[in-house]
Amino acid sequence: MKTITVRYFAGFREHAGLGEETLQLDVVTAMDVFNETRARHGSTEPTGHCKVAINDEMADWTAKVSDGDTVLLFPPVAGG
């Protein structure tokens, strides 16, 4: 098990009802973290439109997460 801090933004934060939580998760990749939190909060957002960052660096969904990492989950962006 790894201790992972997950941060939610915009629609994800509103859906989860919180901006951040620290969880004990049996995960390998950023995608695993997303799937765990989707199950936890009942989200059906497709991954393809979302982005992820690990410790303030943009990452791919296949990137590995380590014990103590902070994973930032970004819903579909819309700047401009």
Added chain:
Amino acid sequence: MFAVSSSAITVGELRAHLTNPGSGGVCIFEGWVRDENEGRTVLRLEYEVYDPLAIAEGEKVIAEAGQKFPFLEATCVHRSGLLEIGDCAVWVGVSAKHRDEAFKACRYIIDEIKVRLPIWKKEHYADGDSGWVVCERCANVRHG
């Protein structure tokens, strides 16, 4: 230079950043808040920005634009917070030796910023409803 601003964008100050004796032209794009989207009357917009990564990614976009279309000066500022109709939401300015590089770099910067930066836009509608806007192009953009 890329920046996020929680207060009104002051165009005159930004334009001064583009001054360069070698520049033969400047191309400026301003994104404004409009009062309609997909048939719904919009009263105001709210931008949520994750500043640390938006700034890092914004600087990366400007650097990429400079490699593809060599310019002399470039500045971009994106707003955060609550905006009213007609407010400037994003400002991009590029000065270059010739107009072609200025136009192309300006276009590249605004296009990439819209789909890559951790920025979210919530529309507040006249009927009292509100919703986060989804950008369709973002699904195909990868980071590494």
